[in-house]
Amino acid sequence: MQQEDVQPDSVSFMGVLNACASVVALEQGRCAHEQIIESGWDLDVFVQKSLVDMYAKCGSLEDAWRVFDKMPSHDVVSWNSILGGYAMHGCGKEALKHFERMCEEGVQPNDITFVCLLSACSYAGLVDEGMCCYAYMTTVHMISPKLEHYTCMVDLLGHAGHLQEAENMIKAMPCEPDVTTWKAMLGACRIHGNVEMGERVAKRVLELEPENAAGYVL
Template identity: 70%
Template sequence: MQEEGVQPAPLTLVGVLNACASVVALEEGRRAHDWVIKSGWDSNVFVGNSLIDMYAKCGSLEDALKVFNKMPSRDVATWNAMIGGYAIHGHGKEALKQFEQMREEGVQPDDTTFVCLLSACSHSGLVDEGLRFYSSMSTVYMISANFQHYTCMVDLLGHAGRLHEAENMVLAMPYKPQVAAWMALLGACRIHGNVEMGERVAKQVLELEPENAVGYVLLSNLYTATGNRDLSENIERQRKERSVKKHPGRTWIEVDNEVHTFVVDDQHHPQMIEIHAELKRLSGLMHDAGYVPDTNFVLHDVEEEEKVFNLCHHSEKLAIAFGLINSAPGTPLCIRKNLQVCRDCHTSTKFISKVVGRAIMVRDANRFHHFQDGECSCRDYW
């Protein structure tokens, strides 16, 4: 389009920015931002909203806030983009402050605002605040809850261990619950080891989406984590008999403008010998620092994944090792994953960030994790 001399319109730039956001392509997003400025559309509210969304989803809240603060005019979508950005990075209190500023400036929230707020509360464990927002939707702002609000509330209550309240929330929906709500509850059952409820919820999940492998995997992992290996194997056997295929866990990292993809125990990358050597080095450093492998919770179940060897060769660990040997010391690493990060990988990444002195940003299926000096921005609540 540029080569043919066609000038981009706001809709063009919005499309490009949305594309960058969807694949966490920060550098391409920065170049698109340059196009926005050169094209003279940087004061356009729709383009500005997409810039905020792009920067937030690509991991740079600082740039998102800079765009937000420079916008000459803002609409409710502008505020939603900023609140949603804080939410996916686990900055719940900042999201709530942003909402208060929004109200002070006289901007009326909409249903999307509350999806962002409830998500922020869920990611940060702000249960009481989330309950107050949920109540104020109908009593103060006359906004009816939709399935996204219910799902956020189920996730909020479930993560906090209030499983029966979360289940009642699903059952109280004024319409047939969608699978996302049941899936959120099943994930909470896995986290808190509630087998009885997990079996009940898994039945609902599998009835709604019998071809979706996630229900089988979560229930199988719940059994494994609670010591019911026979039941776990039985669920896996049912999945295979029904020909339900699992999407493999994949992790991406970009180095020198080239994207590298890894799966668990990957053997195909041309630098795999060096990667395995780096993993062995890291394992020694982590062990000396007190790291103990956690085989209880595994989100992407594969053959023999409980074994320590496979835990050490999860896709995100391979990507991190690759990044370490192919970038300058001290350079931050940014990886993205198509599934939720497992507990062991989360713990090991904290250790890696400490022993190698690197900042590591991980964008998983649900949110961002920022690791530095042995700590994560989520404070181990996700």
């Protein structure tokens, strides 16, 4: 596109930033950011959101905050990008702290917000905090849990050694658990050496993905 001297617009840059975020290509993302500034698209709110998302997913949370703080306003999408970045990099307490700031700014969380928070709590081993987030989501914000929320809770409880509670969570799910949920459970069985439960869970994993090596490795 550049060789043909076609000038990129905001959609072009958003596509490039999304690609960089997908493969954690931080240096290429920074180069794209430089071009965005040179082209004058750095004040476009959608490009700004893409920049926050790219930097957060690539682990450069300081850069993500720099862009975030320059934005004229913050909606749930931009906040979710920040929280998702903390979740990906195991910063559970930081994610919870910034979720409080989000609420103080009057931004209403959505279901994706709580996926980010529960993931962050799971990675950081914050069981009590994760349980509180789950309760807060369902009782205060009246958000019905989706498959992703249940999987996060199974992972949270399982990693902490609460295997029976995690299995009970799966049994109580109103939707059919997918292979990701079962893998989270199997991974917890591996960590805590529960062979009996692990054999039972492994059967479900291998039924759903018989040709995927990950299940056999676990």
